Amino acid sequence: MPLLDRRTFLKSAALAAGPAVLASRAANRKLHIGWIGLGIRGYAALEWLHTACPDDVAITALCDTYQGYLARAQDRVKTVWAATPATYVDYRELLADKNVDAVFIMTPEHLHRDMAVAALQAGKHVYLEKPLAHTIEEGFDIVHAWEKSGKVLQVGTQNRSSSLYKRAKELVEQGLIGDIHFARAFWYRNSLNDDPAWRYPIPADASPQNTDWNRFLGSAPRLPWNPRRYFQWRLYWDYSGGISTDLLVHQTDIIHFMLSKTAPPKSCVASGGIYRWLDDRDVPDTLSAIFEYDGNFQVNYSCYFGNDHYGYGEQLCGNEGTLEVLNRQDLYFTPEKLHGKAPAPIAARKPIHLNGKDDFGETDGAINHFRNFIQSIFGSEKPIAPPTMGQQAAISGHMATISFKNWKRVQWDEAASNYRLI
Numbered sequence: 001m002p003l004l005d006r007r008t009f010l011k012s013a014a015l016a017a018g019p020a021v022l023a024s025r026a027a028n029r030k031l032h033i034g035w036i037g038l039g040i041r042g043y044a045a046l047e048w049l050h051t052a053c054p055d056d057v058a059i060t061a062l063c064d065t066y067q068g069y070l071a072r073a074q075d076r077v078k079t080v081w082a083a084t085p086a087t088y089v090d091y092r093e094l095l096a097d098k099n100v101d102a103v104f105i106m107t108p109e110h111l112h113r114d115m116a117v118a119a120l121q122a123g124k125h126v127y128l129e130k131p132l133a134h135t136i137e138e139g140f141d142i143v144h145a146w147e148k149s150g151k152v153l154q155v156g157t158q159n160r161s162s163s164l165y166k167r168a169k170e171l172v173e174q175g176l177i178g179d180i181h182f183a184r185a186f187w188y189r190n191s192l193n194d195d196p197a198w199r200y201p202i203p204a205d206a207s208p209q210n211t212d213w214n215r216f217l218g219s220a221p222r223l224p225w226n227p228r229r230y231f232q233w234r235l236y237w238d239y240s241g242g243i244s245t246d247l248l249v250h251q252t253d254i255i256h257f258m259l260s261k262t263a264p265p266k267s268c269v270a271s272g273g274i275y276r277w278l279d280d281r282d283v284p285d286t287l288s289a290i291f292e293y294d295g296n297f298q299v300n301y302s303c304y305f306g307n308d309h310y311g312y313g314e315q316l317c318g319n320e321g322t323l324e325v326l327n328r329q330d331l332y333f334t335p336e337k338l339h340g341k342a343p344a345p346i347a348a349r350k351p352i353h354l355n356g357k358d359d360f361g362e363t364d365g366a367i368n369h370f371r372n373f374i375q376s377i378f379g380s381e382k383p384i385a386p387p388t389m390g391q392q393a394a395i396s397g398h399m400a401t402i403s404f405k406n407w408k409r410v411q412w413d414e415a416a417s418n419y420r421l422i
Helices: 008-015 040-052 066-080 092-093 109-121 138-147 161-171 213-217 227-231 243-259 356-360 366-378 387-406
Strands: 031-036 059-062 087-089 102-105 123-127 154-156 182-186 267-273 286-291 297-304 311-317 323-327 332-337 350-355 410-413 416-420
Touching: 008 031, 008 092, 031 092, 031 366, 040 059, 040 066, 040 286, 040 366, 059 066, 059 092, 059 366, 087 092, 092 123, 102 366, 109 123, 138 154, 138 416, 154 267, 154 366, 154 387, 161 243, 161 350, 161 356, 182 243, 213 286, 243 297, 243 311, 243 387, 267 387, 286 387, 297 311, 297 366, 350 356, 366 416, 387 410
Parallel strands: 031 059, 031 102, 059 087, 102 123, 123 154, 182 297
Antiparallel strands: 182 311, 267 286, 267 410, 286 297, 311 323, 323 332, 332 350, 410 416
16 A cells, blocks of 8 residues: 555645634734753753744643653753643643644654644644654654644754755856766774773663653553663664664755655665674664665765765766765865866866865754744744655655665655665
8 A cells, every 4th residue: 555645745745835824813912832851962952942032932841761861851941931731641641732733742752743743633743853753654654644633743864954955045046067877875983992882871760650661652562661672762673773874864865855866765785784883783883875866866875984084075076067065064166177178168177175163154954943843833933854755754764774674775765755676
């Protein structure tokens, strides 16, 4: 059975472009925010929202299954926001709170579908961290629920809100680098031997008594309490797609954005493994993937957790020039020389270098992305990362995971919204 027919999917994309208005918003009333997931990123993002739009929002509710995170966040909101939010362990109780207009969901990805669908059905606007969902099928469940809801849903692919990437998109549209048939994307990290990748600290007091393990598991397989799986969930397939959905989707998404791609890749082949960190992790620390798209276009992706010399970046290789965005901070344009025989219009082009901090006052797109979400609810902007685009990016990540696990090429059928192994 097809997951979602093409007509419905395109209708959803059109819906995403329409304005969204906060229903019955009282004059000058702040938007009331509920926050679900207060780990490392969720806690930091409280500050980002305050930077983005402190006068437009109020944090009125917090939810986490670890009491330590919940208490820490409540203290921070009191300090920064001068407010005392309600606290919940069960997200469904937060969603029943009439004093919440919108929610930020910053939980492990295996919980995204159930939480996002429930939030939309409860009449809440939703900011949902990437990837959209833990599987392709669950992603379409979210798209369906969003279609019916009339609410704003912003996916946390924040590169789309970066002024640097927006400028790169403009340069592509101006034809600066000519025809584009090939792009590279890479994300390299490294750390000391006693600090393995994604082995985040486990609080000393964490226990079954102050951590609701069953609520964390959600629909995942039932297992005994395991603090590694709880606090280092990115390392296990039950809760994460690993590199493919935590990192890769950021980069395929922003390539889609810069090149105005509106469909997932038509095929993917991926390989890699656990090469550096030989512990109990499920997900690879090394991954390469090649994506083919309609229109004679290919993306070559690589990620490795044992060397960070080249850092992070995307490189668009046009036949008239190269456009690079490196480490979310530096944009470079380099014209092609064509062995000294470049036609005059190409030879006349000058190299470009822009820096996110120096030229736009930004370290990345997160602050802008939060602001875009809030202003979209108020109706003054349109969401730059609606769920249709989030699903497009997520599909690329899931294709890489499926290919890696099966040692086969994955072919995507856009008309049927489904895939097969070949």
